[in-house]
Amino acid sequence: MEVDSFEIGPIRPPSEAHSLFIRVTRNCPWNRCKFCPTYKGKKFELRPVEEIKQDILTVKAIQDKLKEIALKSGYGGRVEETAAAILNNPPNEAFFNVALWLYYGGENAFIQDANSLIMRTDELAEVIRFLKQTLPTITRVTSYGRSKTAAKKRLEELVQLREAGLSRLHIGLESGYDPVLKYMDKGVTAADHIKGGKNIVASGISLSEYVLLGLGGKGMWREHATETAKVLNQINPDFIRVRTLTIRPGMPLYDEVKNGNFIRQTDEEIVEEEKLLIENLDCQSNLVSDHITNLLQEIEGKLPEDKEKMLATVARFQSLSPEEKQNFRLGRRLGIYEGLDELHDSLKHNSVERAIKKLSHNGNQLDEEAIYSLMERFV
Ligand code: SF4
Numbered sequence: 258m259e260v261d262s263f264e265i266g267p268i269r270p271p272s273e274a275h276s277l278f279i280r281v282t283r284n285c286p287w288n289r290c291k292f293c294p295t296y297k298g299k300k301f302e303l304r305p306v307e308e309i310k311q312d313i314l315t316v317k318a319i320q321d322k323l324k325e326i327a328l329k330s331g332y333g334g335r336v337e338e339t340a341a342a343i344l345n346n347p348p349n350e351a352f353f354n355v356a357l358w359l360y361y362g363g364e365n366a367f368i369q370d371a372n373s374l375i376m377r378t379d380e381l382a383e384v385i386r387f388l389k390q391t392l393p394t395i396t397r398v399t400s401y402g403r404s405k406t407a408a409k410k411r412l413e414e415l416v417q418l419r420e421a422g423l424s425r426l427h428i429g430l431e432s433g434y435d436p437v438l439k440y441m442d443k444g445v446t447a448a449d450h451i452k453g454g455k456n457i458v459a460s461g462i463s464l465s466e467y468v469l470l471g472l473g474g475k476g477m478w479r480e481h482a483t484e485t486a487k488v489l490n491q492i493n494p495d496f497i498r499v500r501t502l503t504i505r506p507g508m509p510l511y512d513e514v515k516n517g518n519f520i521r522q523t524d525e526e527i528v529e530e531e532k533l534l535i536e537n538l539d540c541q542s543n544l545v546s547d548h549i550t551n552l553l554q555e556i557e558g559k560l561p562e563d564k565e566k567m568l569a570t571v572a573r574f575q576s577l578s579p580e581e582k583q584n585f586r587l588g589r590r591l592g593i594y595e596g597l598d599e600l601h602d603s604l605k606h607n608s609v610e611r612a613i614k615k616l617s618h619n620g621n622q623l624d625e626e627a628i629y630s631l632m633e634r635f636v
Contacts, residue, residue: 261319262351263312264304266369268295270427270465270498271547273399275361277316277392278354278369281309281384285371287403289442290431291509292472292502296371306380313384313391319355320363320392363392368400374426375406378414382421389422399425405445407453415460425463425495428454432472433488434480441472441510447488454492464494466542468534470551471502471527475520478530486537493540497560501527501550505633523625524552524586525575531556532571535564550632552589555596573597583623584609587616590631 264280282303284296320336327339340356347353358365366388373381389395400423407415407428432438433447445453457464466489473481489497504511504521513519522530531553535544538560544567546554553574556567574597577585581600588594588609599605617623 260348260352261315261322262349263315265350265354269367269369270399270401272465273365273367275357276365276367276399277358277363277395278367279309279312279316279384279388280304280369281373281376281381282370286375287372287444289444290429291441291513292431292469292504294505294507297507303376306383309384310387313388315351316355317391319352320359323356323359363394365397365399366392366395368398368423371401372403372406373400374402374410378410378417381423382417385418385421385423395422397424398422399427402426402428402453402457403445404428404430404450404453407456408449410456412456412459415456415462419460419462423462425465426457427465427467427498428457428494429469430454430466430485430488431469432481432485434473434477434484437473437477437481440477447484450488451491454488454494458492458494463496464492465496465498466492466494467498467500469500469502470531470534471522473530475522475526478522478526479533482530482533483537486534486539489542490537490539494542497538497540497542497544498548499531499544499546499551499556500548501552501632503550503632504629521625521629524628525582528552528571528574532568532575535567535571538564549592552586553597554589570597580621583613586628587613587623587631590628 265278266280266283269276269278282301284299284301286301288296288301323339323343324336327336328334330339337360340360343352343356344360347356385398388398407426430450431441431443433450435447438445438447454464454466468485504514510519514521540560543559544557546556553570556570558567574582584606585594585597585600588605591609591612593605593609613621613623616627
């Protein structure tokens with residue numbers, strides 16, 4: 258017997274880990290950013306509205322099946338319990354996604370892939386309305402989009418999407434400095450970022466802007482930090498989400514590093530860059546560090562009131578001895594530490610010290626390559 262299934266794209270933001278995934282386009286229509294491996298070698302495609310609606314109906318069919326199992330089983334009709342049982346042994350990725358979504362309340366949906374805004378506005382609005390009508394527990398619908406596309410949309414179109422039910426857009430700002438954007442082949446200028454971001458804010462759709470620390474390399478890190486802050490100050494998004502550049506084979510940037518055209522910063526240099534970024538932010542956004550690639554994941558808060566608290570975290574790291582900095586860096590990259598407080602946990606501290614001995618050439622000093630290669634696992 259054939260098991261129900263629907264298409265799921267390769268990625269979603271960390272904050273959408275428990276959302277239902279609805280794929281409205283395949284891959285990325287730009288696909289040229291040097292630091293991004295996600296869709297390389299894959300062709301962009303729009304999906305017909307009828308095909309997407311069929312996927313949504315399949316989600317409903319899977320949901321109905323889970324409800325039926327819940328009624329027949331000893332779970333007292335509670336679909337969350339049935340979903341939890343399915344999660345242990347799902348027949349396919351689609352069942353797993355529906356079960357996880359239901360387990361976490363069935364309220365959030367994430368529209369894939371890289372730039373759903375490229376779809377005709379009428380069609381995207383129709384899909385979102387159909388999604389909410391078919392699965393009425395959904396109260397929040399979010400998606401990725403590109404600034405360039407948001408800049409080209411008329412404000413009325415974005416308002417139309419909000420009225421259809423689009424709650425939030427996640428935009429990869431990466432940098433606000435034109436030479437960095439150009440070098441990375443982002444296909445967007447700082448002016449496009451500002452126009453697209455302001456359009457989204459004006460439409461009433463919540464906006465998350467993603468910043469990529471380290472993207473300026475050793476050559477342009479200062480301008481990357483200060484110009485990115487300037488662009489963010491003009492947009493004033495609801496969220497600024499920080500990520501740290503991680504380079505691995507498969508990215509065009511990997512070759513640039515190998516041939517010496519791009520020189521990576523160390524963790525300590527990136528912390529200095531983050532400090533400069535935060536110092537220059539003058540907006541009312543929430544800053545979030547919800548990604549494993551960030552050294553200081555505890556840098557979070559509402560601007561402007563939490564700025565000093567965030568800078569105090571930077572200062573705390575910077576005041577550590579070289580040995581403690583190394584211990585913390587490796588502990589973070591091995592997934593042992595979540596925050597600076599854990600440096601006081603002697604079990605964790607000792608296990609990082611043992612790892613330093615194993616990984617270092619002379620018994621106590623790690624080279625940067627060892628740290629970079631550990632970070633490759635994160636992307
Ligand atoms: S636009 Fe986004 S998904 Fe597309 S290549 Fe650039 S970073 Fe990757």
